Amino acid sequence: MKLSENAVKVLEKRYLEKDENGNLLEDCEGMFRRVAKAIASADAAYTDEKGLAVIEHEFYNMMANLEFLPNSPTLMNAGRPLGQLSACFVLPVEDTMEGIFESIKNAALIHKSGGGTGFSFSRLRAKGSAVNSTGGVASGPVSFMKVFNAATEAVKQGGTRRGANMGILRIDHPDIMEFISCKSDNSEITNFNLSVGITEDFMRAVEHNLEYELLDPRTKKPVAKLNAREVFDIIVEMAWENGEPGIIFLDRLNRDNVTPKLGEIESTNPCGEQPLLPYEACNLGSINLYNMMDDAHKGLDFEKLEYTVRKAVRFLDNVIEVNKYPLPEIDRMTRGTRKIGLGVMGWADTLCALGVAYNSQAAIDLADKVMSFINDTAQKASQNLAELKGVFPFYEDSIYAQKGIKMRNATTTTIAPTGTLSLIAGVSSGIEPIFAISYIRNVMDNSELVEVNPVFKEAALSGNFYSDELMKKIARVGTVKNMNEVPTNVQEIFVTAHDVLPEWHVKMQAAFQRHTDNAVSKTVNLSHDATTDDVREVFTLAYKTQCKGVTIYRDGSRDLQVLNIGKVK
Ligand code: CDP
Structure with missing residues (x-):
């Protein structure tokens, strides 16, 4: 092997x-x-x-x-006693105390077995609304998400995988503004990816600069109005700041719901590629x-x-x-x-x-x-x-x-x-561009190891321009673009996630989405100096090209970045 x-x-x-x-x-x-x-x-x-x-x-x-x-x-689990084989689950969150904590318990069971869970919190009543049984007021979706988050933190999945969640709130939920900015502090709700569930109506309201209605999740009656473009701009701003929230296009998930009689699709799995009905699981393979x-x-x-x-x-x-x-x-x-x-x-x-x-x-x-x-x-x-x-x-x-x-x-x-x-197979992940052509890994004894993309290494060897020095230089710079030691045709082909302009990221996602029943996991990488306008353009292009959602990440915008190319001494 x-x-x-x-x-x-x-x-x-x-x-x-x-x-x-x-x-x-x-x-x-x-x-x-x-x-x-x-x-x-x-x-x-x-x-x-x-x-x-x-x-x-x-x-x-x-x-x-x-x-x-x-x-x-x-x-991990096939042919072993646990026997849980799926990566993706969606659980419903009902608007009752029993329902909420039932869902937390179920998520814990799933995390223990290495699966990830997605939830829509859209059915929960808004913060401050009445609670009949106690005469008190409701805490709202965001505060309950923190409980889900703490439970995930405590269940370390038997040491195999860190628990992952997706949290979704509809754009017309009364607590949407709190949701959009709830991860502006990076240390909060760390075990969740967040996506705003966007409707086609909302996108039309953004386009025409109109107001849209927030609905009481229980009565579906309007309780307030917001300007769609202003809300969209805040989502853009937050995503620019640290990559969250992403957006998903709910109506598109349901347009492609092949069993509409069984219910509505409210959520996806943690990384966004698998829309599911409540209590559905899915196993993936690549x-x-x-x-x-x-x-x-x-x-x-x-x-x-x-x-x-x-x-x-x-x-x-x-x-x-x-x-x-x-x-x-x-x-x-x-x-x-x-x-x-x-x-x-x-x-x-x-x-x-x-x-x-x-x-x-x-x-x-x-x-x-x-x-x-x-x-x-x-x-x-x-x-x-x-x-x-x-x-x-x-x-x-x-x-x-x-x-x-x-x-x-x-x-x-x-x-x-x-x-x-992709790590096991030793290839680039999913449909993402190459992240780094070479990078320096610090190994335990403080020495440095240069890891080179195997396809590039082959090209460099057969093109007679391979040297350890050059590989180190590429790791430092983070790209082979405009690097004289590398032939121009090779420069053009070996583009990294950061060399690729955002619109090509989206075009590639859209191309795969055209022929995919479910959805596509993809991060659109932006350079550190990208502007909020760039982010808005990515979101709009993803909408226009029929993507089912989009996630962006601006280089260096989160404090903790695992792979940091071009910045290693
Ligand atoms: O490569 P691998 O099979 O480990 O997983 P992936 O393709 O990176 O992620 C597929 C799905 O697995 C994610 O969308 C999540 O639903 C789930 N997952 C998880 O629950 N916990 C993780 N730490 C990673 C992935």
Whole structure:
């Protein structure tokens, strides 16, 4: 297996099975075998022993060759007693004390198993409104979010993963102004990503500089009015200041809700890529596009890609079957819609290897081509599975029943961030541009290690311009743009997240979104000296290009930044 030293370290620390004294009970290969066996077992009812062994072998190969990886909880928990395999959950928050604390308890159970939770707080009554039972006044969504946050802090997920949450409030909730600025102090609500749930009506009001109404969540009656453009500007200002809140377009999530009869989509998972109904969970998986290229690295091998997508869909559908859900309601909903989220990673590395600049129309065209191929193939694979294993149980309540298309899964595609998966596979994450071409890592004995993007290293070696000195210089500067030692054609292709203008970030997100059932995880990086106008433009472009949401980050705007390129001495 071709795992990097870093990948092995991460797997040993958090993924591999250990005894109570912390001794490893398996190696990385053993982990993939354990996962392949557990996931293939769902096919036992459909094939004989020989057939099952073939499926298990195919699953193992896909993972061991780093062609496809399921989300972290599947790698950690499959074939082990906990058995919780999903990364994404959405829980409802009812407007009662029982409901709120029930939700906190459920979130704790999910975090313990490595899953992340999303919540809409829009149903909670506004701060200061009456509480009948006590004659007192309500604390409002933001103060309850702090309780959710504290609970997350206390549950350290058994040391595997830090708890992650998404908190959403509708733009027409009376407490929206407090919500928008509640993270202006970085030390508050640290275990949440926040997104404002924006409606198309609101965006029209922004466009025409009109007022819009705030509604009492219980009666739906208007209680106040705000100027839409002013509110939008404050969201922009706060996002400029430290990257939060993001925005999500609620009406678009519901336009693509394939089971509208089952309820409304109010929230996504923590990183925004997976809209779900209350109590729904979803398991994700990502294809490593870098390993889908033909041998000569001239283009993508679409035959191999098709094969991998088909196997991956079968794999993810099986995950639903063998998954042990933390709550009976989640079990019912998740098995009912059987949503899966197949996506990609290593996109930027692939573009570099193919000699295509991320910030070019050619890259956008290729994104359209690749993702539409994956989406079509995944849908066909789900249809084939439906013939073999049956449609998803809530099929009759879905738009597919109206169309007469038999599907095994209510959704098939999602673009995840692949934070850890991309590290395991040793490629650029999700559809993000390369973050750094090289960077300096301080290792324990105070010495410095220069890490170089492997695709760049190859290009530098074959172009005869590789030197340790140069790699250090690139790490210091943070880009190869205008660097004389690097040939101009290489400068143009190896662009980093900061070289790429915000509009290209959004165009790339929009291209993948066009062919993705669920949503796309993407951060639009802005330079430190970007203005609030730049942020507003990004938000507006994301709206106009049919993205389902957008998150920005202005370099250096948060105090604690994990990777700080170009600033390392
Ligand atoms: O790469 P990996 O499978 O570890 O996860 P990811 O693609 O970076 O994140 C996918 C989803 O996993 C997120 O959107 C969250 O729902 C969940 N997650 C989490 O709950 N806690 C984390 N620390 C990281 C991710």
